[in-house]
Amino acid sequence: MRHLIPAFALAALRRGQQVEQFLGRVERDGQRGLRWIALSPGSSGVTIYVSDVEDVGTDNFFDITEFPPLDPEEESWGRMIAVLPAPEDALHLAERDLAADPQRWVNQGIVCDEYQDFRKMNP
Template sequence: MRHLTPALALGALHRGKQIEQFLGEVDHEGHRGLRWIAISPGRTGVTIYLSDVEDAGTDTFYDISEFPPLDPDDETWGKEIATVSTPEEAFNRACSEPSVNPDRWVNQGIICDEYRDFRIARRNEEDARCDLCGRALDDRHSHGVSDASSIAREGRRMEYVVVGLRGALAHYQALGNSSKTYKTVAADLAGQLGVGVSNLVGRHYTCWVVPAEYGVILSDFRLL
């Protein structure tokens, strides 16, 4: 059983164990991120932390506790909401926060599984469109050898522009299409382009885009 009943959650706190809850997406000044909450027993009491972080996960990296803060001015590990004297006070105080469900707490570390399931559900629900053909990326969408389009078989070169930096991530858009913003690790993109991270914003570059079973593969980055 992944989720703790209130009684089990309180039991964990009384044993000095941290409990956590994933709260989904949050928006900060037009930037989409993630929110999670933790109750952490300590020597001075039981502290409640609320964290708004960048959605920096990938299909192989789910550790939301390692994601950079959504607001660069925030501390790395969340905002302290309150420190109280007993687990019962902390539990009740935390459950009064918006979106917190008293039956959805998990043991420390299991929040990564919660985020992984969220990613899968979001990917299934989004009506994303292929950058190459414009069709919806649903179960019927594919680019295989049976597709007569040379673009589908071989890919094509696309131009992008870096529009901003948020924490460890670079935000970029396809040239001429500001309706969709992508994210990538800034240091990785800077290495591909041969520039410093601080010089990324405003840079135009091209790369070769090839459709894959899930999304696209980017290669051969060239700075313009």
């Protein structure tokens, strides 16, 4: 089972593990690309990052975490949206404000598999 049920996503964050979600296509400043988000726990809380990246994937290269950002001024890991003290708050904000699906969180690194599946369904 690839996707984490909400309780498992919350447990992962509490253990200090990052969770991610592929959100699909995005248009930003007239450029089409892809969006994915990461919730990364740390000493000051859970940081929410949004990455809007160029779709440079191929059948053999689908590591979306390595794709260049749509905005060259943006950091490669995305833009920080917020740092929240509680994992529950971070999940809630991501779902409420960033259109994350509570049933589609994955462990760190699995977002690449999500993108690969997306490519198969959207050639």
